[in-house]
Amino acid sequence: MSIKVRQEEIIEEFSLLEGDLEMSINYLIELGGQLTSLPENKKTDDFIVKGCQSKVWLCAEEKNQNIFFNADSNTVVTKGLVSLLVRVFSGHSANEILNEEIYFPEKIGMGRFIGSQRSNGFSAMIKQIKLYALAINIKEKNE
Amino acid sequence: MTLTFKDRLDLTTIRKQFPVLDQSVNGNPLIYLDNAATTQKPLTVINEISRYYTQDNANIHRGIHTLAERATATYENTRKSVAQFINANESEEIVFTKGTTDSINLVAQSLGKYILKPGDEVLISCMEHHSNIVPWQMICQETKAILKIIPINEGGEIIFEEFLNMISERTKIVSMVHISNSLGTINPVKKAIIEAHKLGAKVLIDGAQAPPHEKIDVKSLNCDFYAFSGHKMYGPTGIGVLYGKRSLLEAIPPYQGGGEMIKEVSFTQTSYNEIPYKFEAGTPNIAAVNGLNKAIKFIESIGLDEISHHENNLLLRATKQLNEIEEFRPMGTASEKASVISFNIEGVHPFDLGVLLDAKGIAIRTGHHCTQPLMERFNVEGTARVSFAIYNTLEEVDQFIWALNNLIKKLI
Numbered sequence: 001m002s003i004k005v006r007q008e009e010i011i012e013e014f015s016l017l018e019g020d021l022e023m024s025i026n027y028l029i030e031l032g033g034q035l036t037s038l039p040e041n042k043k044t045d046d047f048i049v050k051g052c053q054s055k056v057w058l059c060a061e062e063k064n065q066n067i068f069f070n071a072d073s074n075t076v077v078t079k080g081l082v083s084l085l086v087r088v089f090s091g092h093s094a095n096e097i098l099n100e101e102i103y104f105p106e107k108i109g110m111g112r113f114i115g116s117q118r119s120n121g122f123s124a125m126i127k128q129i130k131l132y133a134l135a136i137n138i139k140e141k142n143e
Numbered sequence: 144m145t146l147t148f149k150d151r152l153d154l155t156t157i158r159k160q161f162p163v164l165d166q167s168v169n170g171n172p173l174i175y176l177d178n179a180a181t182t183q184k185p186l187t188v189i190n191e192i193s194r195y196y197t198q199d200n201a202n203i204h205r206g207i208h209t210l211a212e213r214a215t216a217t218y219e220n221t222r223k224s225v226a227q228f229i230n231a232n233e234s235e236e237i238v239f240t241k242g243t244t245d246s247i248n249l250v251a252q253s254l255g256k257y258i259l260k261p262g263d264e265v266l267i268s269c270m271e272h273h274s275n276i277v278p279w280q281m282i283c284q285e286t287k288a289i290l291k292i293i294p295i296n297e298g299g300e301i302i303f304e305e306f307l308n309m310i311s312e313r314t315k316i317v318s319m320v321h322i323s324n325s326l327g328t329i330n331p332v333k334k335a336i337i338e339a340h341k342l343g344a345k346v347l348i349d350g351a352q353a354p355p356h357e358k359i360d361v362k363s364l365n366c367d368f369y370a371f372s373g374h375k376m377y378g379p380t381g382i383g384v385l386y387g388k389r390s391l392l393e394a395i396p397p398y399q400g401g402g403e404m405i406k407e408v409s410f411t412q413t414s415y416n417e418i419p420y421k422f423e424a425g426t427p428n429i430a431a432v433n434g435l436n437k438a439i440k441f442i443e444s445i446g447l448d449e450i451s452h453h454e455n456n457l458l459l460r461a462t463k464q465l466n467e468i469e470e471f472r473p474m475g476t477a478s479e480k481a482s483v484i485s486f487n488i489e490g491v492h493p494f495d496l497g498v499l500l501d502a503k504g505i506a507i508r509t510g511h512h513c514t515q516p517l518m519e520r521f522n523v524e525g526t527a528r529v530s531f532a533i534y535n536t537l538e539e540v541d542q543f544i545w546a547l548n549n550l551i552k553k554l555i
Contacts, residue, residue: 020170021169021170021501021502022169022170022499022502022503025498025499025502029554054492054494074492075492075494075495076492076495076554077494077495077498077499078494114498
């Protein structure tokens with residue numbers, strides 16, 4: 001399933017909530033709850049995403065030229081947010097991750113229900129994912 | 144017939160003066176419990192700002208035309224109101240600043256440069272807001288003075304014996320918060336001032352949280368400086384006050400240079416204006432100063448005794464109900480406490496509490512509250528904080544507790 005299709009899926013799911021803030025947050029918490037937790041030894045400064053108000057740890061792993069992400073947070077709301085990114089980006093090639101436009105946050109009105117500070121944190125997570133992809137891309141070219 | 148407290152305090156009428164409260168947030172009636180961050184503004188304040196720009200707008204002090212005269216009169220009238228409000232000797236002891244932070248920076252820079260020498264000591268407490276830490280770190284670095292921290296106990300109170308042990312003839316400045324924004328602790332500032340003065344130290348009180356809750360009497364406190372903000376006492380943002388004793392304000396050098404603060408300027412020499420103008424460089428926030436006057440009138444129209452009584456009722460009701468929650472972990476349980484409750488719910492991140500309560504229309508604050516060293520002292524990342532003002536109701540407290548209990552059930 002392409003990054004675009006996964007974004008469309010999320011947009012459709014959130015459209016069912018008709019912009020209701022509480023339901024959207026509850027849904028985010030539910031999604032976060034389904035995300036596999038990171039083991040404690042991965043919750044270190046090496047994996048932390050800077051720029052988030054709450055703590056977020058993000059790990060990447062390459063398998064068969066695709067990158068798989070896993071993430072965790074110390075807050076349930078942020079874990080829900082990061083689960084959306086894991087869902088969208090995980091299992092794609094570095095090229096796809098680097099080149100695909102990310103438009104679902106705006107379409108689901110994320111700015112409205114997560115506020116500007118958390119939006120900055122969310123942007124930092126996307127940046128970190130793209131940095132992983134960039135690093136793997138460069139590594140592949142050099143090999 | 145003397146009116147009792149209950150007769151006088153008509154919350155419905157009071158709330159009508161705050162149009163911002165009359166709205167739904169995320170489909171629920173707004174419950175605003177973030178008053179330690181900033182209070183809402185009554186119509187008299189809002190209307191005054193509009194009136195000034197509609198009728199009087201002119202630059203103050205040097206104009207000879209009618210509008211400039213009117214603007215100056217209203218502006219200077221506020222200075223008199225502030226002086227009376229905090230019982231200063233004279234209005235010249237009132238300097239208008241941008242806010243508490245600006246006031247503290249002024250004192251740190253001007254008094255610091257005037258009296259601090261290498262090896263001298265500045266004492267602050269462990270519960271200070273960053274704005275009463277960083278300006279002192281900066282001036283201590285510049286003057287090679289030493290910044291020392293007065294410890295606090297588990298309840299969030301200054302350990303006074305430790306303060307007495309720490310203070311010495313090397314102590315030149317003591318800067319202490321009156322009411323802690325994170326803990327609600329009301330510090331024994333009067334006692335601290337007496338002890339500091341015995342050893343010749345000057346004392347600045349960070350009063351950002353105090354004036355909307357209790358009567359400030361700078362004469363009785365005998366503090367050398369007292370700093371506070373308009374926006375935490377129902378006034379506009381961008382306006383603050385620095386009270387300073389005349390002799391000290393006259394002695395210390397100006398903080399910023401520019402218009403208004405000079406007597407005569409030439410390229411070789413400049414002489415400075417009298418106090419308080421020496422410290423008011425540039426065109427001030429005139430509209431906000433006028434708004435501050437209306438905020439003072441608002442507080443006086445209700446009376447600080449009544450305000451304090453009502454806020455204490457809110458605090459007691461909230462504390463009692465919170466204590467019934469098994470996972471409730473308060474931070475700050477001082478015996479002398481203002482209407483602020485900082486807490487954690489075990490097993491729930493305060494950030495999640497803030498987001499989920501906001502979805503219910505309940506505004507609280509979460510995080511470190513600009514007191515990171517204090518969070519470190521209590522070994523927490525942050526807390527959730529509710530803080531009350533005159534317009535909050537007991538029903539709002541109950542609704543907050545109800546919403547909190549529901550969240551705990553959902554999240555734990």
